[in-house]
Amino acid sequence: MTRRVLANTKPITSSVTHSLTASKLVTRRRVLSSIAIAGTSLAARKLPAAAQEKSRDRNSPGTQALIKSITKQTLWKNRDGKGTTWFHPRACMLPLDSKSKDKRTHALMLLQEIGGSDYFGQVHSSESIDMGKTWTVPAPIESLGRDPVTGNEGLQAGVCDVTPQYHPPTDTTLALGHVVFYRGPKFATKDQLARFPLYAVRSRDGSWSERKRLMWDDPRGAFIYSNNCGQRVVMPNGDIMMSFTFGPESKNRMVAGVRCTFDGETLQVTEVGEPLKNPAGRGLLEPSVTRFRNQFLMTIRAEDGHGYVAASKDGINYAPQQAWRWDDGTEIGMSTTQQHWLTRDDALYLVYTRQDAANKNVIRWRSPLWVARVDPDRRVLIRESEQTVLPMIGDGITEPESVALMGNFNVTNASPMESWVTVGEWMPKRNARGNVLLARIGWTRPNGLTPS
Numbered sequence: 001m002t003r004r005v006l007a008n009t010k011p012i013t014s015s016v017t018h019s020l021t022a023s024k025l026v027t028r029r030r031v032l033s034s035i036a037i038a039g040t041s042l043a044a045r046k047l048p049a050a051a052q053e054k055s056r057d058r059n060s061p062g063t064q065a066l067i068k069s070i071t072k073q074t075l076w077k078n079r080d081g082k083g084t085t086w087f088h089p090r091a092c093m094l095p096l097d098s099k100s101k102d103k104r105t106h107a108l109m110l111l112q113e114i115g116g117s118d119y120f121g122q123v124h125s126s127e128s129i130d131m132g133k134t135w136t137v138p139a140p141i142e143s144l145g146r147d148p149v150t151g152n153e154g155l156q157a158g159v160c161d162v163t164p165q166y167h168p169p170t171d172t173t174l175a176l177g178h179v180v181f182y183r184g185p186k187f188a189t190k191d192q193l194a195r196f197p198l199y200a201v202r203s204r205d206g207s208w209s210e211r212k213r214l215m216w217d218d219p220r221g222a223f224i225y226s227n228n229c230g231q232r233v234v235m236p237n238g239d240i241m242m243s244f245t246f247g248p249e250s251k252n253r254m255v256a257g258v259r260c261t262f263d264g265e266t267l268q269v270t271e272v273g274e275p276l277k278n279p280a281g282r283g284l285l286e287p288s289v290t291r292f293r294n295q296f297l298m299t300i301r302a303e304d305g306h307g308y309v310a311a312s313k314d315g316i317n318y319a320p321q322q323a324w325r326w327d328d329g330t331e332i333g334m335s336t337t338q339q340h341w342l343t344r345d346d347a348l349y350l351v352y353t354r355q356d357a358a359n360k361n362v363i364r365w366r367s368p369l370w371v372a373r374v375d376p377d378r379r380v381l382i383r384e385s386e387q388t389v390l391p392m393i394g395d396g397i398t399e400p401e402s403v404a405l406m407g408n409f410n411v412t413n414a415s416p417m418e419s420w421v422t423v424g425e426w427m428p429k430r431n432a433r434g435n436v437l438l439a440r441i442g443w444t445r446p447n448g449l450t451p452s
Contacts, residue, residue, distance in 0.1 A: 065444060066344070066346075066347055066373075066443055066444055066445070067371075067387060067441060067442070067443065067444070068442040068443055068444045069440075069441075069442040070371075070387060070388070070389060070439055070440065070441050070442070071439070071440045071442070072390060072437060072438070072439055072440075073132070073133075073437070073438045073439075073440065074435050074436070074437055074438075075089070075132075075135055075422075075435075075436040075437065075438055076435065076436040077435050078433055078434060078435060079404075079425075079427075079430075079433050079434060079435055080433070081430070081431055081433050084113050085113060085114050085115075085424070085425075085426070085432050085433055085434050086111045086112070086113060086114075086124075086138065086424050086436045087111065087112060087113065087114035087120065087408065087424035087426065087434075088110070088111055088112055088114075088120070088160065088161060088162065088229075088408055088410075088424060089109055089110075089111040089410065089422040089423065089424050089436050089438075090109065090110055090111070090162065090163050090164060090410035090412075090422065091107050091108065091109040091110075091132075091164070091410065091412045091414075091420060091422055092107070092108055092164045092165050092166050092173065092412060093105040093106070093107055093108075093166065093412065093413070093414060093415075093450075094106055094107075094108055094166050094173060095166075095451075096129075098168075098171045098204065105414075105415070105451070106127060106128060106129040107127065107128040107129075107131070107132055107412075107414065108125060108126075108127055108164055108173060108202070109125065109126045109127070109128070109135065109164075109422070110123055110124070110125055110141075110162050110163075110164050110175055111123075111124055111125075111126065111138060111424065111436070112124060112160065112162075114424065114426060114432050115185070115432055116185075116186060116187070116432055117186075117187060117428070118160075118180070118187040119182065119185070119186055119187050120158060120160045120180065121158075122140045122141070122144060122145040122146065122158075123140075123141050123144035123145070123159055123160075123162050123175075123177070124138035124139055124140050124141065125138065125139055125141055126138045126139070131414060131415065131418070132414065132420065132438055132440075141175075141200065141208050142208065143200045143208055143209065143210045143211040144159045144162065144175070144177075144198075144200055144208075144211060145158070145159075146158045146182065149181065149193070152191065152193075154183050154184070155181055155182070155183050155188060155191055156181065156182045156183070157179050157180070157181055158179070158180050158181070158182055159177045159178070159179065159180070159198050159211065160177055160178065160180045160228070161177045161178055161226075161228035161229045162175050162176065162177030163175070163176055163177070163227075163229060163230060163231070163232070163410065164202075165232055165234065166234075167234055167238070167240075167262060167264070168234065169234075169237075169238035169264075170238065170262065170263065170264030171204050171264075172201050172202060172203055172204070172264045173201070173202040174199060174201055174240075174262060174267065175199060175200050175201070175202065175208075176197060176198075176199040176214070176227055176230075176232070176267070177197070177198055177199070177228060178195055178196060178197050178198060178226040178227070178228045179195055179196055179197075179198050179213075180192075180195070181193055194222065194223060194224065195223070195224040195225075195226055196213055196214065196216075196221070196224070196225055196226065197213070197214035197225070197226055197227055197228075198211050198212065198213055198214070199211065199212055199214060199267055200212070201264065201265060209265070212266070212267070214227075214260075214267050214268075214269065215268070215269065216244070216269045216272070218246075218272070219248060220246055220247065220248055220254070220275070221244070221246040221247070221248070222248040222249075223247055223248050223249045223250060224245070224246060224247055224250075224253065225244050225245070225246035226244065226245055226246070227242050227243060227244060227245075227258070227287075228245075228286060229286050229288070229338055229408065230242055230243055230286065230287055230288050230289065231288035231289055231290060231340055231341055231411070232289060233289055233290065233291045233296070233315070238261070238262060238263075239259055239260065239261055239262070239270075240259070240260045240261075240262050240267070241257070241258070241259055241260075241289060241291070241296065241315040242257075242258050242260065242289055243255055243256065243257055243258055243287040243288070243289050243298055244256055244258050244272065244287075245283075245284060245285050245286060245287055246275075247282075247283060250282060251279075251281070251282055251283060252277070252279055252282075252283045253282050253283030253284055253285060254275035254276060254277050254283060254284060255275065255276050255284040255285075255287045255298065255300055256272050256273045256274065256275045256276065256316075256318070257272070257273040257289070257296065257298070257312055257314075257315050257316040257317060257318055258271070258272050258273070258316075259271040259272075259315065259316060271316055272316070273312070273316035273317040273318060274317050274318075276300075276308075276310055276318055276320065276321050278302050278304065278308070278321070280302065280303050280304035281302075281303025281304065281336070282303055283302075283303075284300050284301070284302055284308065284321075285300070285301040285302065285303075285336075285338075286300070286301040286338040287299065287300045287301075288338070288339065288340050288341060289315065289341075290341035290343045290348070291315070291343075292343055292348045292376050293376065294313070295311050295312065295313060295376070296311070296312040296313070296314070296315035296318075297309060297310070297311055297312075297341070297348075297374075297376065297379070298310045298311075298312070298318055298321075299324075299339045299340070299341065299350060300321060300339075301336060301337060301338045301339070302334075302336065303336045305333055305334070305335060306323040306324065306331065306332075306333075306334055307323070307324045307332070307334035307337075307339050307352065308321035308322065308323055308324065309321060309322060309324055309379045310322070311379060322379060324339075324350075324352075324380070324381060325380050325381070326380060326381055326382075326383040327375055327378070327380045327381065327382050327383055328383065329380075332354050332355075332381065333354055333355030333365070334352065334353065334354050334355070334365070335353075335355070335364040335365050335366075336364055337352075337353050337364050337365070337366055337407040338407065338408070338409075339351065339352040339353075340352075340409065340410065340411045341411065342371060342411050342413075342419055342421075342441070343413070343449060344413075344443075344447045344448070344449060345447060345448030345449045346447075346448065347373060348373070348374040348376050349371050349372065349373050349374060350371070350372055350374050350381060351369060351370070351371050351389060351409065351411055351421055352369070352370055352371075352372075353365050353366050353367070353368070353369060353370065353406070353407060354370060356368075358392065358396050358397065359392055359396035359397075359400075359403070360396065360397060361396055361397055361398075361400040362392070362396040362400045362403050362405070363400070363405060363428075364405075364407060366405040366406055366407035367390075367392040367393075367394075367396065367403050367404065367405060367406050368388050368389070368390055368391045368392040368406070369388070369389040369390040369406050369409060369421060369423065369439070370386055370387070370388060370389060371386070371387055371388075371389045371421075371441070372385050372386040372387070373385035389421050389439045389441070390406060390421065390423065390437055390439050401427075401429050401430075404425035404426060404427050404433075404434050404435070405425065405426045405427070405428070406423045406425060406426075406437075408423065408424065408426075409421055409422060409423035410422050410423075413447055413449060413450045414440075414450075415450055416443075416446035416447050416448070416450045416451075417442060417443050417446060417447075418440055418441065418442055418443065419440075419441045419443070419447070420438055420439065420440060420441070421438070421439040421441065422436070422437070422438050422439075423436070423437050423439075424436050424437075425437065
C-alpha cells in the first residue's frame with residue numbers, strides 16, 4: 001500500500017461552547033456503576049513542614065515560566081451528531097525522510113469511531129505535514145479492524161486503546177493496543193475472552209503489517225495483560241520499556257515494568273518486574289511510563305479515589321506506589337481515569353483529570369484536563385504550576401450531562417517549541433457525540449528531547 005497524498009483541507013479552529021439539555025449520565029462501563037468512588041472528601045495528609053519548605057524552595061521560582069501558551073484547535077466536529085465521533089486520537093511524529101539531513105517531521109494520528117460504552121470501530125490513520133493545522137481524511141487500517149472468533153459464533157475480536165510510537169532504530173512505527181470482543185452492536189460484557197496486547201507495524205512506505213499478538217506466557221496474565229493507552233520509552237539500543245496491567249481475574253489487577261525487544265517486525269517480552277498491587281475495585285490500570293534524568297516513572301490509574309506514581313532505576317522493578325498529591329502534602333482526588341506524562345529534558349509534567357468544585361457531578365471528574373509540573377524527587381505535583389489544558393464546556397454541577405468527557409487522551413512532543421494534548425470528547429447520553437480536540441502547549445525555550 002502506497003502512501004496517500006495529503007488532503008488540501010482548511011484548519012478548523014472554532015470550538016463549541018453551548019450547553020446541551022440535561023439528562024441522566026451513564027457510566028462508560030456498566031459493571032463499574034456499583035463501584036463506590038472513594039476520595040470525594042479526601043483527608044488532607046500533610047508532609048513534615050521541613051519537607052514542604054524544601055519543595056517550595058526548589059520548585060517555586062519559575063515553575064510556570066516554561067509554558068508560554070496553551071491554545072485549542074478542533075480537528076473534527078460531531079457535537080451536532082451529523083458526522084463521526086472519533087475517539088482515542090493518539091499522535092506521534094515521524095521524520096519526513098529518515099535517510100536525509102532534512103530533520104522536518106510529519107504527524108501520524110490513529111483514531112477510531114466510538115458508538116457507545118467501550119464500543120469502538122476500526123482503527124483509522126490520519127496525517128499532517130503542517131504541524132497539525134490540517135489533517136487527511138481518516139483512512140481505515142485493514143489489519144486493525146474486526147475478525148470473527150473461531151469457535152464463538154457471532155463473536156468478533158477488535159482492537160482498541162492503540163498508541164503509535166516511532167522507533168528510530170528500525171525506522172518503523174509501532175502501534176500497540178489490545179483486543180476487545182463484540183457481539184452485535186455492543187461491548188460483549190459476558191463474552192470477553194482473555195484480553196492481551198495486539199500490535200501492527202507501519203513501514204516507511206506507509207504500509208501496515210498484519211496484526212500480531214504480544215505473547216506473554218504467565219498465569220498471572222490469564223484473564224488480562226495489557227499496555228492499553230500506555231506511554232512507552234524507546235531506549236538507545238532499540239529496546240522498549242513499558243508496563244503491563246495484568247491479573248488472573250478481573251479484580252485485583254497488578255502493574256509491573258516490562259522490557260521488550262523490537263526488530264521492526266516482532267515485539268517480544270524479555271523481562272517483567274515485580275508487581276505493584278492495590279485491592280480496590282479492579283486494581284491498578286492503564287499505567288504509563290516515562291524516563292526523566294536518572295529514573296523511570298510510572299503513573300497509574302486506580303479505583304480508590306486516587307491516581308498513583310512509582311519510580312524505578314531500571315524500568316523493570318518499581319518501588320511501592322504512592323498516591324498523587326500536591327507539594328504541600330494534600331492528596332489529589334482522581335477517579336479511575338488515566339494520566340499521562342509530558343516530558344522535557346529539563347522538566348517533567350503530568351496531564352490529568354481531578355476532583356474540582358466545578359465538576360463534582362461530572363462522571364469520574366473527566367473534565368477539564370489539567371497540567372502541572374512534577375517534582376521528580378518527591379513525586380508530587382507543584383500546585384502553583386497547575387494550568388488548564390482543555391477547559392470544561394458546560395455546567396458540571398447542575399447540568400453534568402452537558403459536559404463532554406475527556407478521560408481518554410494522549411500527549412505528543414510535536415516540536416522543540418510545542419507539545420500536543422489530543423482527546424476525543426464523548427457525551428454518553430447524547431448518542432456518543434463529541435469533537436476531537438488538540439491543545440497546543442507552547443514553550444518558552446526548546447525541549448531538548450525533541451529533534452529540531
